[in-house]
Amino acid sequence: MAEITAAAVKDLRERSGAGMMDCKKALTETGGDMEAAVDWLRTKGLATAAKKSGRTAAEGLVGVAVEGLKGAAVEVNSETDFVSKNDQFQDFVRTVTQVALTTGDDVETLKSAAYPGGEGSVADKLTANVATIGENQQLRRAKTVAVSQGAVVSYVHNAVSPGMGKIGVLVALEGDAPKDAIEALGKQLAMHIAAASPLALHEEGLDEAMVERERAIAAEKAAESGKPANIIEKMVEGAVAKFRKESALVSQLFVMDNKTKISDVVAKAAKDAGGSIALVDYVRFQLGEGIQKETSDFAAEVAAASGIGAKEPASAQ
Template sequence: MAEITAAAVKDLRERSGAGMMDCKKALTENGGDMEAAIDWLRTKGLATAAKKSGRTAAEGLVGVAVEGKKGAAVEVNSETDFVAKNEQFQDFVRTVSKLALTTGDSIEALASASYPGGEGSVQDKLTANIATIGENQQLRRAKVVSVNEGAVVSYVHNAAGPGIGKIGVLVALEGSAPVDKIEALGKSLAMHIAAANPLALHEEGLDEALVERERAIAMEKAAGSGKPQNIIEKMVEGAIAKFRKENALTSQLFVMDNKTKIADVIAQAAKDAGGSIALIDYVRFQLGEGIEKEASDFAAEVAAAAGI
């Protein structure tokens, strides 16, 4: 058997765009023959998939799944919204959302998990999907929440189908109150979270770097007011207090009436249900948030493709 050198693997990787391990396997399977290895990668869909991996994937779907006292949310990205309407892609998102209930928050663990139906790993299935659908797709993130007693409630906003859509929310409510009462509250809270986009469960959980950024902005605004320094300091602290209140879930005003704090909504629900209810965690995944999308000049792309 021909020796597979690191230089050969590197060369194949540069020529095909496939992953290092896939290139090594391709060369091994084809006795070191470079052209045969490239063809092998193409037949497996690996070269095609890898060449697309540099393109921005900011569309796709968020999937949510709940089983028993546990819920999982997963975001899977694609390049265009068109792929999100593809049944193959939708089935994949639903499946990996359920698998995440077992694998947890780790994308690496999820990618390595066995895909149902004997199709290899989740990553293998994703690679095959990229080759057949023709767009880059990526497992972006996953989050799992659970309770010992109570319920995990899910909600999907702008749903593309059962359990999949543009915004996925999970609410973890711990307590001894009747489950139907907890679930009803959870659904209302989930809809609030989808709309209000809280940044943390409690005020003390807000990212301090983000708070300091807001402080700097507030200071700059107040400094231009011409007021005395002691007044400026009070203005800044007031702005920060407002920021904390508006961005922590438990201190936000409930979107249903815009006057009751979420903490008070939960307390009243527990009282009415005759049992304890505590909001211990939540997840809100909005499709593509934080991804810098590439600007696209469609006319220029058409001209380039036509050689104009």
């Protein structure tokens, strides 16, 4: 069996919201498999997370930019938060986001694009930044959205500089309604997306593997109820339907009133504006989501509190 380290317990606790000892037991029961441990906690009703972890576990910045009817978002990672405050790093993120408006979503294409100012490619500039700043940096991902008419609206939650922060959102609204009405709606929807973290625009766009994972968790929880098979089946289908509804943007409840579906918010805005508005796409980048980074000092604290043997280090002994 894999050794259960203090760092693993810390990671699971942050991802699930469960207690430290419950996390230790979950990892023990699942042989140290992090995803299986999250599911184990949820089947026991001990985890607060309703979907895969979106925790921030890397530093750097997310950049967003809009030009005309097109928008781009990029994520550039660094080792420490200190670098994200560096003017040179911020200028790189700002510039690369603008370049992405032309190159599109493919990161390798973006890396090979010419860096404005005659300094070689984007990749060359990034390498130079690593050398001069003295810390590893990575251009992780990029995404663009566009409309033929209407507006693409950007939003950065807790921006550290214009167009840059920890969470960046783009909303693509197609329509012939007045631009100011479309942009006002876009800002509201972008704030909702930043807060509600939808997994897809429509239910049909949800990752079916993720849906099946939810189904398996719901089935195990329902089975523990001891109810008849036909009731259990309805419980499972109800849980899956709820997951689909809460994970798709258009069927989520608007965070500003917690009662109106996003699709109805868009329809009302179009009616009030006297024109057409359709929500056709969105992007939500949260810095570091899906990346894991150990912090050994907290691991030492967990080890001291729980008696778990951590190999991390002198600081954990």
